[in-house]
Amino acid sequence: QVKAAMVTCGGLCPGLNSIIRGVTHSLYYDYGVVTPGHIIGATGGYNGLSEPDEHEMINLTPDYVREIHMKGGSILKAGRGGFDAPKICEGLKKMGINMVFVIGGDGTQFAGHLLYEEAKKQKLPVSIVGVPKSIDNDVLFIDRTFGFDSAVESAATVIRNAWVEASSCEKACSVVKLMGRDAGFVAAHAALASNIVDVVLVPEVKFELEDVYKQVDLKIKHKNFAVVVVAEGAGQEYVSTGAKDATGHTVYGDIGVFMRDAINKHLKPQGGRAFYIDPSYIIRSVPITSTDHIYCSRLAHDAVHTAMRGYTGVCVGAIHNVICMFKSKLIASGKKKLKVRGSTWQSCVQSCQMPASLSGAKTAASA
Known part of the structure; x- marks a missing residue:
C-alpha cells in the first residue's frame, strides 16, 4: 500500500504549491491513494523528515490543496539544511513511507541521491523522485525549471x-x-x-x-x-x-x-x-502564471508515474519538451x-x- 511524503527545500520559487497540488491529485485520483494520512507533506524541507516529531506533518487531500496554486510560496514551508540520510531512512521506515517526492535545487537533488544510496544500503523499499527547482533556470540538461x-x-x-x-x-x-x-x-x-x-x-x-x-x-x-x-x-x-x-x-x-x-x-x-x-x-x-502551472502539473504527474513504476534516485524534467527521467546526482554536476x-x-x-x-x-x- 502506497504511503507518500513530499518536501520542498531551499528558497521559494513560483510553482511549489502547483507541484504539491499536482502530486497530491495524481496519487489520489490516478492511483487511488485515498486512505487518510497516506499522502503527507513534511514541513521545513529535509528538517521535517530528519526531525518529524519537531515539525508538522500535513495530511494532504484534494480538498486541502484545492486552491493552493492560486498563491505563491509553499504550504510546506520550504527550508534549508537538516539533511541526515540514516536518520531520514529510520523515520521513513517508522512511518511506513515508501515514496518520497523531493522538490528543490541541485543541492536538494544531490541529497536526494544520497538518500537513495542510504535506502539502498539499508534495503529500504522506498522510491525517491525529485522535481528540480531553480528560479535562475540554471539546472543542467532540462529545457527550463518551473517558476522561471x-x-x-x-x-x-x-x-x-x-x-x-x-x-x-x-x-x-x-x-x-x-x-x-x-x-x-x-x-x-x-x-x-x-x-x-x-x-x-x-x-x-x-x-x-x-x-x-x-x-x-x-x-x-x-x-x-x-x-x-x-x-x-x-x-x-x-x-x-x-x-x-x-x-x-x-x-x-x-x-x-x-x-x-x-x-x-x-x-x-x-x-x-x-x-x-x-x-x-x-x-x-509571486503566484504562478497559467503557462507555468500547466508545466508544473506535467512535472508533478510524471513524477508520480515514475515512482509508481518503481524508479528511484531519479529526477523528472523536460528535455525538448518531453518529460524525461535522469539520475538525481547529475543535477549537482554543474550549472547551466x-x-x-x-x-x-x-x-x-x-x-x-x-x-x-x-x-x-x-x-x-x-x-
Missing part, C-alpha cells in the same frame, strides 16, 4: 516601473537587480520581455565600468534616460567578499547597490541621478549557463543595442 517564466513576467513588470522612474526625471538611470547567482537567464529574458532596457549585465560576461558609463551616456544623450538590469552574480570582481556561508557557498557582494552608487556618482556632475530597485524576493514569491554566442543572449544584445564591449563578443572571439 513566472519570475520573468514579474521581473519584466518591475523593469517597466523602473522605466517610468527614469523617464520621468532629467538625465536619470534606473538600475534593477535581478536574481541570477551564476547564470543570467532571468535578467536576459526579462530584458527581452520588457524591451525597454539599455544595458544588461550577467555573470557570463565580464564588463568594464567605463563601457557601462559610455552606454548610459549615449542613451541619456539620445532619449534623456537609461535603464540598466544587472544579475546578482554579475561583476563580482568589483564587490567580492571572499566569505563563505554555512553551506560552503560563496557570499556574493551586492553588485546592484555598487552599480547604483557608481552610476549615480558618474551622472551627478551632469545634473543626473540613479534610481534603484531590487525586487528579488518579490519575483520569487547562458550561452554568450546563443540566440537568447544575442537577441538581448540586439534588443538593448549594446556595444561589443558589453556583449561578450570580444571574450567569445578570444575563447
